[in-house]
Amino acid sequence: MALRLDPTNPEPLFQQLVSAVKHAVAVGAMAPGDRLPSVRELARELVVNPNTVARAYQALETEGVTRSRRGSGTFIADRRVTLRxxxxxxxxxxxxxxxxxxxxxxxxxxxxxxxxxxxxxxxxxxxxxxxxxxx
Amino acid sequence: MALRLDPTNPEPLFQQLVSAVKHAVAVGAMAPGDRLPSVRELARELVVNPNTVARAYQALETEGVTRSRRGSGTFIADRRVTLRxxxxxxxxxxxxxxxxxxxxxxxxxxxxxxxxxxxxxxxxxxxxxxxxxxx
Amino acid sequence: MALRLDPTNPEPLFQQLVSAVKHAVAVGAMAPGDRLPSVRELARELVVNPNTVARAYQALETEGVTRSRRGSGTFIADRRVTLRxxxxxxxxxxxxxxxxxxxxxxxxxxxxxxxxxxxxxxxxxxxxxxxxxxx
Amino acid sequence: MALRLDPTNPEPLFQQLVSAVKHAVAVGAMAPGDRLPSVRELARELVVNPNTVARAYQALETEGVTRSRRGSGTFIADRRVTLRxxxxxxxxxxxxxxxxxxxxxxxxxxxxxxxxxxxxxxxxxxxxxxxxxxx
DNA sequence: GTGGTCTAGACCACA
DNA sequence: GTGGTCTAGACCACG
Missing domain, CATH: 1.10.287 (Helix Hairpins)
Incomplete structure (x- = not known):
């Protein structure tokens, strides 16, 4: 599971990250319960500001893709259908x-x-x- | 062929216009040689800033969807495959x-x-x- | 329509703002189509960082309460039921x-x-x- | 009375515990005088850090929901109205x-x-x- | 250690 | 002018 960003892509960095994680889940490369890298760790790895990663993680949580727990990390959530x-x-x-x-x-x-x-x-x-x- | 924009849509207005024209062409509602309304005319009709329409027309021309002929207006171009x-x-x-x-x-x-x-x-x-x- | 924040409240500032706007809409003090103050303007008024207001507006948009349009502002959206x-x-x-x-x-x-x-x-x-x- | 926590819930674990105990009391599943499990015991049962349970117990006592008696444990307190x-x-x-x-x-x-x-x-x-x- | 909030300030895209 | 993105860095809450 290597998440990558393309800084030349006009798509916002945090959006690219969101898509990358969703793609990983959609193809089965990540499964419910799996832990994502910590915000700081991934920020270091991708050479972006931690806020950018945090924002992506937050968007993922809002979409129901992940669940974040203060103190323990961010995890892939169980899939749930909430929309009509x-x-x-x-x-x-x-x-x-x-x-x-x-x-x-x-x-x-x-x-x-x-x-x-x-x-x-x-x-x-x-x-x-x-x-x-x-x- | 009535082009419509949704100002509540987060997609930029000029891009909505680009997409609308491309969609019209893709489904056959507009065909090569058809003339698009003038910038001012369409801006009035859609109740948007003429700059917005002009920008959309420019993007369409750059993409090769339309061709503008000085003095006579903007037309749907013949389809050409430009990419490998x-x-x-x-x-x-x-x-x-x-x-x-x-x-x-x-x-x-x-x-x-x-x-x-x-x-x-x-x-x-x-x-x-x-x-x-x-x- | 006076939005107010209580800095002594442990609830995050941006959340307080979100709740305040939702409340205003829920009681009919604001209606679909109404324009919210601009991010910078409200930030000045509430004496908080513009990012804080922006974050609240973004959360409201995600929830479907508002619609933001670059260049023109943030507006109360039409109500739509999207959840099951x-x-x-x-x-x-x-x-x-x-x-x-x-x-x-x-x-x-x-x-x-x-x-x-x-x-x-x-x-x-x-x-x-x-x-x-x-x- | 089985207290349960949902680690995927964004609400802090200790607060979930507080709410769970208060809920149990509010619906009559626990009554004044009932003894709560010891911190260690409950921590083992819920598979959480003992600190988390201790913190919840402390919050419950501060709220007046429970009373701890040194050496004998933590008990549901008689209900008392403390606010005007x-x-x-x-x-x-x-x-x-x-x-x-x-x-x-x-x-x-x-x-x-x-x-x-x-x-x-x-x-x-x-x-x-x-x-x-x-x- | 983890994530969450907030500030400060820069730069970009849209109308 | 509007909102959107990103960086930098501080501080807090949870486990």
């Missing part, structure tokens, strides 16, 4: 539309796109058919 | 990865995701089977 | 249990408590019977 | 206001809220109609 189904789908569709629009403008063909999706989707750890119950 | 195939795929994969990561964290199931994709993909006008390569 | 019904009730019950436990330890009687609740509840602007549709 | 009536009501109202504000923002309706309150209030052991005043 319509809201979850709305958010996904928004991103999907943007992605497909970009794909067209990149000049990809539909088979290209379908191929890439099929190839990528297997790397992610989705829930069962429809998580209507809570864990 | 590996770069195009790399960019698409980046967005795709982020989308799928989000989907997992939203608690969507793989069938949910596949269903949404299948439903959405038909609305977009992709190129033929394999976009012709170029230097 | 079970999650909303779960969160409310948690706070309710703590409140009633405190009430017992404060030595209040059940009629006292019921009286206070009846008196207070009228000041808040609740939604209709069950907001299952979105605005 | 206006102060007790002030504190309750503060929490009540916050709760109702949250309820509005959660999108609960007034009937929802009243229903939850009626359902919950019966579980608590309030004092008689009017707690006797004192100096």
């Amino acid at each position: 189904d319509d809201e979850r789908r709305r958010r996904f569709r928004e991103g999907l539309d943007a992605l497909l629009s970009d794909a067209v403008h990149l000049g990809l063909s539909e088979p290209d796109v379908r191929g890439e999706i099929d190839e990528a989707i297997g790397r992610f750890r989705f829930d069962g058919p429809t998580a209507e119950d809570e864990g | 195939d590996d770069e195009r795929r790399r960019r698409f994969r980046e967005g795709l990865d982020a989308l799928l990561s989000d989907a997992v964290h939203l608690g969507l199931s793989e069938p949910d995701v596949r269903g949404e994709i299948d439903e959405a993909i038909g609305r977009f006008r992709f190129d033929g089977p394999t976009a012709e390569d170029e230097g | 019904d079970d999650e909303r009730r779960r969160r409310f019950r948690e706070g309710l249990d703590a409140l009633l436990s405190d009430a017992v330890h404060l030595g209040l009687s059940e009629p006292d408590v019921r009286g206070e609740i009846d008196e207070a509840i009228g000041r808040f602007r609740f939604d209709g019977p069950t907001a299952e549709d979105e605005g | 009536d206006d102060e007790r009501r002030r504190r309750f109202r503060e929490g009540l206001d916050a709760l109702l504000s949250d309820a509005v923002h959660l999108g609960l309706s007034e009937p929802d809220v009243r229903g939850e309150i009626d359902e919950a209030i019966g579980r608590f052991r309030f004092d008689g109609p009017t707690a006797e005043d004192e100096g």
